Amino acid sequence: MPKLSPLQRSRFGGTERRHEPPIDEDAPVSRDDLVKGPEEVLEDHQAHVNWRVLLISSAVILSFSLWAMLMPGEARAAMKAVVGWISTNLGWYYVLTVTIVVGFVLWVAFSKEGDVRLGPDQSRPQYKLVTWVAMLFAAGVGIDMLFYSVTGPVVQYLQPPSGAGGTALARQEAVVWTMFHYGIAGWSMYALLGMAMGYFAYRWGMPLSIRAALYPLFGKRVRGALGDGISIIALVGTVFGVATSMGIGVVLLSVGFSLLFGLEQGLALQIALVAVAVALTIAATTSGVDRGIRWISELNLWSAAAMMLYILFTGQTAFLLNALVENIGRFLVTLPERTLQTFAYEPGGAEWMGGWTLFFWAFWLAWGPFVGVFLARISRGRTLREFVIAAITAPVLCDFIIVSFFGNSALFEVLQGNTAFAKLAAESPEEGWYALLAMFPAPMFLIGLATLSGLLFYLTSANSGAMVTSNFSTSIPDPSHDGPKWLRIFWAVLTALLAIAMLLAGGVTTMEYATLIFALPVTIIAYLVMASFYKALRMERADREGQVLRRRSIAPTGGHVPERSWKQRLERLRAFPSLRQVTQFLDRTVRPALDDVAAEFRAQGYAVEQTVVPGASGVDEPVLRVMLDAFRAFHYHVAVVEAPVPMFSGRMSRETDLYYRLEMFTQTGSGGYDLMGLTRQQVIDDVLERYEAHLAFLTHSMESDTASVLTPRMPPAG
Template identity: 50%
Template sequence: MPPSTAHTPPPTPALKPTRPAQGPPSARATAADKTAPRPARSEAPPQTTAETATEPVTTNMRVFVPSAVGILAIALWAIVAPDHAATVIGSMVSWVSKNLGWYYILTATIAVVFVVFVAASRVGRTKLGPDHSKPQYSLFSWTAMLFAAGIGIDLMFFSVAEPVTQYYGPPAGQGETLEAARQAVVWTLFHYGITGWAMYALMGMAFGYFAYRFNMPLSIRSALYPIIGKRVHGVAGDAVDTAAMLGTIFGIATSLGIGVVQLNFGLKILFGVEEGLAAQIALITLAVIMATISAVVGIDKGIRRLSELNVFLAIGLMLYITVTGKTAFLLDALVLNIGDYLGGFADMTLNTFAFDRPDEWMNGWTLFFWAWWIAWAPFVGLFLARISRGRTIRQFVVATLTVPFLFILVWLSVFGNSALDVVLAGNDAFGQVAMNQPERAFYSLLEQYPGAPLLIGVATFTGLLFYVTSADSGSLVMSTFTSRIKDPGKDGPNWLRIFWSVATGVLTLGMLMVGGVATLQSATIIMGLPFSVVMYLIMAGLYKSLRIEAALAESLHTSLPGALSGRAVAGPQRSWRQRLARSMSYPGPAQAQRYMNLVALPAVQEVAAELRTQGAVVELTNGTVEGAGCSQVTLTVVLADDPDFRYQIYPVEHVTPTYAPRAQGRNQTYYRLEVFSMTGSHGYDLMGYTKDQVITDVLDQYERHLEFLHLQRDFTGSAMADQADAPEDWNADFAMEESKN
């Protein structure tokens, strides 16, 4: 195991999708000095340049105003004229189902194919961040947060209600049969399964890739930059973010509406609180207050801890039902469900029921779920990206598709099959309640088990936490959507989080007044439609950028390092004595600085001077790294309309391993002088190279970059032409737009 890192450099800007800044060399050198890297601990939040770190977070009024006005207007319309709202929403849903059902199903299928293809391809090794970046959260904390944010109290709602309803009224075939019982949980798994999580993975992958690898703002418009260029800062970008806002808030409101009616029934059982609008208003108010506090506190202290507690309580409920129920039957059913789901996945994914036309069933189930997942995709995707910096695309996709789904698989199988067992045993009254009053289904099942009052209390508290984690994550993300944030490590301001918490509560109340959960489901089908178009644009933009990544990887193998050094890119050839001396050396900051002064810096300066002689525009910066006691040097070759070449030698502090020779009395840490490019560290140490070998390494990397540019043109065709009218760079463009506001 390699020694752990105590200091690592901040992420360097990735290959820019725009042409570099033009101007006199002195001006460019000044700009470079502003972005000199600073040390940061590997477990720290993502670092940015000194320039972006000081930029204030401001409200994007061109997204906030139309989103806020539109959402509040819809909420007030529902509250003031509920009958008219119900009629209009019902008509729109009928039209969408009749004419665009195929579109929703095809979109969901394409999303699955796309993310699996990207993860399995060679670009799956690309990190959501610089190459040297490390994950910020442990696997458990990460999966707990993505699960609790992605699926909340609605999982408790549908885990009993849907299997029972599918048993009584399947989309095809006769209900109340053993075959209907067998397929009931499988349909529920399908609606909560890999297809929906693929949409989350798509959005999270796009957000994280463009924000942490390209240093773009953590927004949807960033993912569209490869497609529409600087127009992302205009009406097109605002429209995309507004569409995401509308879909997101209706998706969240649907979950909160489901949670309100279910928790209301739980409180009735526990404390005799009557079901009705008054109790639901009180619950919405309580949830808004709790969600606001959690969102303002932040991810680490609020959302993460609530998410982890959520998972523990949910696992406890599931284990209790498994142990105290028919354990052998539940385990048999679990294995059967897995086989049926895997065997029928392709058929269910593309099944539009063209001949039978169970439109009412499609509206209530598959179309609703796909629209719901699409509506939640920008919200959960941005949140996943926010917590996934440093993971590879392949790790991200595999974990997002499998880890939460494995939990969902077991949860739905345990509770769904337990409910079906009660119905098959002759308790038709329970089945009718679960089908016709789904908010009572989960609690009605718990009443069948010993210790029901305690179980119901735990379930109510768990549901409240699910409710809050969905609401606080939503307010956090929506505040980001409606803000101008250059640093992807920052979130929207507190007042915006509070506003969106309250707005979500008002919208939830309005939809409940119109017609309850059914109306929320219908509204979600409508509001998810415009953002589904955006998803196609995001896939196109991500595909285009990842092809450039493929060109970068290809250049590693086809560049010409052997012409000068006769070695692979890993490092110049050294004598065996040099190699042995390097492996026995653990230099401190003074030794690293001495090598930098005597060898590394002069070598880079010579290359810079020769490049200038050959007519290149070169920037050379160096300075002491704060807290390291050693300096860094950065050589940048400005390449007009192509991505710049950067070669940076940066001191990285590591813990001295216990096996180090004569470790007694040595410093606890040592330094490596690692080589960084636009995409991060290359992972090797220059200490011990001769001056000529350092020069050779610079030239090797430069030739590799030129080969990349050549391959990039082959991959992208007119990609460079698409950027011909682009602004000087993303940050300059961002600053220009900000100054207008």
């Protein structure tokens, strides 16, 4: 068995040199690195209800609901006063926060770390691109878009935030403002929280939660009161966002049901629609028809597409297409200016901002954790770059089509002199929306189709909201699992109660007030997530640059790929081993080699762990870990990976022939090479090569001035 050289022993530490703990003991730094995250974020590995989060968040929401129902006038006046203060004094803060979020996600997408995957390096997407993009759209589009798609452009044309209404400039800006409010800003918030939660869940094995995404900042403290406080903020904000969407939805749908079935409009019908959403959520939970809810989610896309095509081809087709192209162009050209616009020099600018831009920014912030969980669940295996680019382009384009077709159809009527419709759309958005539909051919057919589409959006949001809020109040180790069914029912009922309370306290206006207020604490979470995720990406960069440093200065074999003899290389070109052959090689060569290395490490005073993990192929895979005190442990995992046999002359394909590889994995993914065919000595050499590369990574990390759980400061000499 080969001995470690004196040079290796001095570099490895052994009994002669051990790392000291970081000197900044007061900083929020855990002694363990990210690989310890699953143990430190979770109290145990069994799913259980977090009663502190559940009880406190429920108490906040229930107290607000009772206040709004018992004293609606006082509640509305108090919220109006708070919103006025926020609009005047903190409007800049909302604007700046959203701008920073947009810049951050774009930086992630176009940086070198954009190649990092939401999962191990070898992971690949579960869904095809078209399916995935369709699911992205379904995740973030709610019935509120239909509500504002007509009233938004009409109001901005008649009463723009600056300048006179009814002018040529107001016409150009009217639809673009609504597109801006439903554009990149909101989806950037979704992308931020989605990629952060997905990264820590799928790449580091942590729960799919906000607190796990903050582990690099706070270490094991995310498991205690601090993490619970963060979860409560995210949960309360999410419930208010979902309740607002439900409230807006029933206000709109009540008009459609009145037109279709002759029902009397009013609060009673709206409350009945809220009850329908709760009943369907309970039915889906208790009777196992979740597949039906997923079917509804897909059906709403087709119904929305049918509605758009009907409006396009039975309406002003040429005008709508020309306007869509111009709207998108103007949106792109004016986006930087619009993003930082606060209307500080305009009389009444703060009031306009509070009623429009700030409300939408707060709405996206409140919906961010909700939609982020769903985006993460469907995006395992995607790179950060494709995740961000897809999230801020494909669904945004769909949003633009809906807003542009509805908004420009409404503007066309206003420009023809239909002042009665303009007044109705501005003062009663729900009636204005249906009034526009009634102007198309076969109006009852379109009204029925539009009501169906809105109902499907409404039911999807209500059911998904109940599922996500139950997850937020539960500690769930497995990202693919959900909270208990009874808790899902509880949140469906409580969210419905909140929606009814806001309807009683003043309807849509009160919902806008509440969203703007309760989303304010969520902005803090956005900043913490960006800081935490940035530190994690620094670790990815340090790992890569440490490998480059290792290859330049130390590697005797020209890199990390194990050196093979020419006969081994020739034999490897034609070998496509079966699972049985790979398993035999693993048992006869790799495991003994790892045992030899582990024994020598222990003999020289190292703390070594040898474990096995179940592989996807059914083979137990060996893992060797060398502890390095306060620093990130060395991790060497040999995994059985299925691969397609290369296609030679078109005779073979993935469906007809597979072979297996033995790939080496660190904490951050595959080394990209196959150990099959190596000798026992070559495997040992590869372990030592990797260990030296890991020390180079730590050396590079400790050169950083900032201490964190990822890159602790270098202890002082002596």
